[in-house]
Amino acid sequence: MKYALFLGCMIPLRLPNLEYATRNVLAEFGVELVDMREATCCPDPIGIRNMDYLTWLAIAARNLAVADEMGLDILTLCNGCYETLKTAYVTLTEDAEMREKINEILAKANREFKGKAKVKHLLEVFYHDIGLQKIREMVKRPLEGLKVAAHYGCHILRPSEILKFDDPENPRKLDELVEALGATPQQYEMKTLCCGAGLRNVMSEYSIRMAREKLVRVKEAGADCMVVACPFCFIQYDMGQFEIRRLTKERFDIPVFYFSELLGYAIGLSPRELGLGMHRVKVDRVLKKIR
Amino acid sequence: MLGRRLPKTEFDLEFRKKLEEHFHEARTINYCFQCGTCTGCCPSTKITGRYNPRLLIESALLGLTEDLLSSPDIWLCVACHTCIERCPQGVKVSEVLSIIRNFATRKNNVPEGVKAIASQFVETGFTIPAAAAILKRRQEMKLPELPKPNTEEIMKIFEATGFLKLVRG
Secondary structure (H helix, E strand, O other): OEEEEEOOOHHHHHOHHHHHHHHHHHHHOOOEEEEOOOOOOOOOOOHHHHHOHHHHHHHHHHHHHHHHHHOOOEEEOOHHHHHHHHHHHHHHHHOHHHHHHHHHHHHOOOOOOOOOOOEEEHHHHHHHHHHHHHHHHHOOOOOOOOEEEEOOOHHHOOOHHHHOOOOOOOOOHHHHHHHHOOOEEOOOOOOOOOOOHHHOOOOHHHHHHHHHHHHHHHHHHOOOEEEEOOHHHHHHHOOHHHHHHHHHOOOOOOOEEEHHHHHHHHOOOOOOOOOHHHOOOOOHHHHHOOO | OOOOOOOOOOOOOOHHHHHHHHOHHHHHHHHOOOOOHHHHOOHHHHHHOOOOHHHHHHHHHHOOHHHHHHOHHHHOOOOOOHHHHHOOOOOOHHHHHHHHHHHHHOOOOOOHHHHHHHHHHHHHOOOOOOOHHHHHHHHHOOOOOOOOOOHHHHHHHHHHHOHHHHHHO
């Protein structure tokens, strides 16, 4: 298995620990990564798309063209990048007129969208390409007794007509991955609620209040921790807990994991090899719970 | 006097066609029957108390663009796309509203935070600046060098789409 690694912005420039954990875990599974050195921001499916659809599509197409030249499928570690790149891929594959228009723009930069490189999210690689069976075999330290609330995030699920990852109303795949690690998927209310990251640059208080909505439900359900598949969701729920504390005086103390971290711990990597010390909400207490 | 007086406002009856020219799927708003499912399932409506996708779609259909495109509230969408999943008429609600924001951007109705991201993006190709502390952390973890896209190449795309003018005004 070999992919063109698309890093995006949030992971390499804010949360390099998630990149570190993911690279270390994928190496254990024998997955080879070739960095997309010429890639830019995906671009951001909210801010940049809201300002100009055509620019958003053209830059996304350029990133896809870079992977076309590398002759590899793309691996993304972020829901935002996934939505942008996959939406661009689907749009340009299905809409010949738009493809022509975009390729005229790309020609000025000596690029061409050919539609060869497919776009995969990290969870797709774990769930489909590596598979639950292989993951179960690799687990050395089953996460027994750990109740994990899975948060999928919006841009891996919706629009489902384009992304086709899982049931947008009742997703199961991340729960199944959690189960494969020996942990218990904890069900909770409002599972498909957005983390609120999209409002961070518009009105941050609303953004924090939206993150709070879900944390309240996760806490009520009695989960030990949350697992996410996107760096934006990660920041909303990890750092977000401190912002909520300033705003409403509530304290949740729910550790948040990016999926690679939880998987890495289960296959026997050390907290150090996973960069777990860099979380805002400390994870030690929850790791001690595992027998 | 009999009858109701019309409000003193311009109706841009071509607005829905303009949306469609930018984004084919915008034609789906013609099927909207104003049931309000989008607003009912919208997390931003719940949190902000003032974001109302049904009303925004109605304004677009009626061509009430003056109010629509100058409203700061149109930016309160989190882009979760729940409305697209739930719309009984197949309207691509959040995607159409995103195109409406493209039109608002051309009237200089863009939140400062969004503009800041766009400026960063135009400058470096990424929406987040490379902070010294993060670069140091990357070195400590022996992570590979950050991607280094050719910014001149990307500038050619921005010039072709007119994005620079939107960002720099």
